[in-house]
Amino acid sequence: MARPTPEATAKGGTTHRQVAALFPCVPTTDGAGVKISRIIGTPRLGQIDPFLLFDQFGSDDPDAYISGFPDHPHRGFETVTYMLAGRMRHKDNHGHEGVLGPGGVQWMTAGRGIIHSEMPEQTEGLMQGFQLWVNLPAALKMRAPRYQEFEADQLALSTPAPGVTAKVIAGTLGNRRGPVEGISVDPLYADLRFEPKAAFEVPVATGHTLLLFVFAGEVAIGGVTVPTGSLAVMGSEGEALAMTAGAKGASAMLLAAAPIGEPVVRHGPFVMNTREEIQQALEDYYLGRL
Template identity: 45%
Template structure:
């Protein structure tokens, strides 16, 4: 006898909220520095066809103790940092940054005929890696494998993803904090996507259309935090797009102040001192 699937069901819905960051960039933000989405800390969605909403970009600023992943659907982002990296990603590309003990960078938006649409995720580094060497990588769209089913496509940015039929793909980003796995799913009207999903943390952020997860609806701009199980069942009556976030919690204390994410307040205070006295990037 074949066992029935143990579906991941919605334990909570988190609504994104409008915010601004950098030089007045308009974003939709979800932040959870309380460990609810551990190892994920924050998800920003940048999306507008009005350049005034984003053209100021993110002038030079520091980070310590976390990773960022930027993924672009339309437009682009140019990155520069104190380590000498300078590059641009465009539609379908991603940038991964392991800030470690410290990096100072800027991110300046570019536009195309559809404006700018992209995402930035923050992932928490475990205590052992918070003062590690900073690293950086661009990932081009043609490096990202696709799982193409009859009415759905899964694009793997990082981590391993498998359909219930046994088809498996692995994204090019292999060193995401917390054994992180990130993918972009596109589901046609009337389509469905069934995935193996054993990661302890699993969340789905819908950014287009309306999605059903094990029969429960999630609207655009909402993130669904899922309970335990081994199968993820996604479907859409009208068509939908979403980001899938999976990982293993660190279960460590989180101390957060602006661009710094450490374990304890005294480490935040040290990061501020280092930045102010010029030793941050030394």
């Protein structure tokens, strides 16, 4: 656990977000036995509004991923799959089907309900990426399902600082905006790559939850070093985040969004506001109404 430092004021009076806590990812399995590293959704960090779950998957051993994620339901939130390497075929009970390739992203709004599968479209080679679950406010939990899917060349790519490249999935970073639109929590979701010792400062919306997961190298934020495989949860005060990569550079996922501030009741793949709504979701699933 890291504590915020009092050194929050930068040049020109800009205040910087500081690291409030560090959480290492936890090895586990999901789906039909796929080996993953769980970042959010662990015993230490069950959720952080509005993020419900965050997983990293990555292996060049087919036995670790080939079983995939067979048919499973969702209701009341959004799932975001971002592929770094490999190919994943997705298919649902409403007739939607496609393949997500390297560098591609799918932002699925489950809304009132959907049953889908995500299965590897390969039998060898590296499969690597992330899956994020984002909550929906009560007013949108029963909206119609929808997909936003983009291939690698449709994502906004920029160089916001010397030695830093950013692939923006949602939100605005520098002068580039990601292709995912119409998300109620106003997210910023970006893949950052740092050359050795590169520094970068990004403005952050006041009151937004702010997280950084480092998946290669290390990143310094204030007086705290965030190592590989760790999630940094930022404190709530400050209008910018200043980062500096270590001597070997770094790769990190930046996440920010507006908290919803509503009750959360979860039961597996259903996320609602009350127990009664969870019971209704289970009934609808068993009776084939999703």
